[in-house]
Amino acid sequence: MNKDIKLWQKEIENEIDKLNWEIEPKNLYAPIEYTLALGGKRIRPICLLLANHIFSGDHSKAINLALAIEVFHNFTLLHDDIMDKADMRRGKPTVHIKWNENTSILSGDGMLIKAYQLLAEYKGENFREILDLFSQTALEVCEGQQYDMEFENRSDVKEEEYIEMIRLKTAVLLAASLKIGALSGGATATEAQALYDFGINIGLAFQLKDDLLDVYGDEATFGKNIGGDICCNKKTYLLINALNGVEGAEKEKLNSWIAKERFDRAEKVEAVTNIYNQLNLKEKTEKVMNDYYQKAIKSLDNIQNDSFALKVLYDLAGSLMQRES
């Protein structure tokens, strides 16, 4: 990330720090504070502020909208971590491990409500349009999570089903962040839609990059072990394509690795990666990812504006594609 993006990120961190969770009952609010302090790239609120700044030149009125999106996003992580039985997030124990599952459910519920409260701090005349988009997006994210869970028990997921799932689970929230930023900054409907389309495509590319990094990332910079998705048979773009493309003896091999309950981690990662390599899935995934990236840039090119924030948004899109973690 370049230093301009880091400045926006820093601003988001400062604003998150200002939220007051030192209220009663402690065990409802402390897990929310803990979750928000775990960090992350803060891409969604940064995008919202940038989109706002492009049109308004002063994004101060959009801060609470940005916080609403980040609180909502972290609510989804909190509940997803229960559903995925994930013990760690960003190197720290998840809430249902550090506290317990009930706390995790209830604090998550509280975060979702708090996200709406932050959203309602926005005083602009187009509040209802923003609220409707937020709710629709929130429901779509739930739909995406439902499909994701269902895919774990299926071996016949089609490529287009996978793309639709990541559109719902990942892309729509990024797209909504950008559109809400634009709307709150006074963009026209066409401009707001261009940013939404940019968000969908960059979101899809972002998730494909995630899928790639798990297999082909550099362990030192990735920050976690390579092959995590392979080990737990996570239905990524690569695995779905492998399941749909592999034949004969290789197909049996892949299925046997998926079925194995006890295995040597490194051995499984190497074997499955070899199958991906034989099918040229790295190249295929990169191509599809780059196509979405190009589509995203094309949408962004529709914004005719000499704002510095627009330049930062181009940089951010580029850095998401080149990231190593």
Added chain:
Amino acid sequence: MNKDIKLWQKEIENEIDKLNWEIEPKNLYAPIEYTLALGGKRIRPICLLLANHIFSGDHSKAINLALAIEVFHNFTLLHDDIMDKADMRRGKPTVHIKWNENTSILSGDGMLIKAYQLLAEYKGENFREILDLFSQTALEVCEGQQYDMEFENRSDVKEEEYIEMIRLKTAVLLAASLKIGALSGGATATEAQALYDFGINIGLAFQLKDDLLDVYGDEATFGKNIGGDICCNKKTYLLINALNGVEGAEKEKLNSWIAKERFDRAEKVEAVTNIYNQLNLKEKTEKVMNDYYQKAIKSLDNIQNDSFALKVLYDLAGSLMQRES
């Protein structure tokens, strides 16, 4: 319940039936449909419509607000049932039993978002006031649930702590339903507040009645076994008062029943009920309940209006106190 109240209830049922959940992904929306079809008294949406009708004379514009409240209430039941590990609700398996816990978490999240969407169907100018009250109330309900869970591990809960807990967990939602109904019907701020105060006090009385019915209800009309709260050591108004009031040998007896992991159900219910009886807790609870009921009626008397709906609201309050289930 008299026939006027039943007509309002029937209208709510019809409106709930009209909601369309036959959409994809099925496993996200079918549990929502199932939960809403389990029934219940629909007291909150009835109160909202009545409060609206008192001032507007035509409650058609408040239907979606009433549905929002009922969907929110059922969301809290869905998540509470996971937290309480409850297998049955209204004679049917809970969602986390019929489907699984992940479905229950995610469908609940979807319901909370859907509640906001229904709320946002309201087109009145005072929408923001209604939205803010709804969010604040929703957060208070979470706080109430958190206190309720914490109380299960404490034996030193004070009476006023218990009252504050049920205010948050039960009363504020009833109060908000009434106030939202009033606001959407064009009530003045004073009138809306009078209905809110009525709701708080009738809500507290309602919960105390619940606590009483579990011990002193008539099994045939109660619809479930008497003593359910006693068996699982649920911190009701009666148990909290018993723990705070009992002394000497009786204290040891009560504590030993609470500590027992294996016991004869009927024997425990009888023994604990006897302790309640010795402390005159039936009479004490009834007195406190009636005091709240009187306060509630006093608030309602502030509404000067000859609407038939106001009469029905008085009847509803009375029937909640006299109910046997």
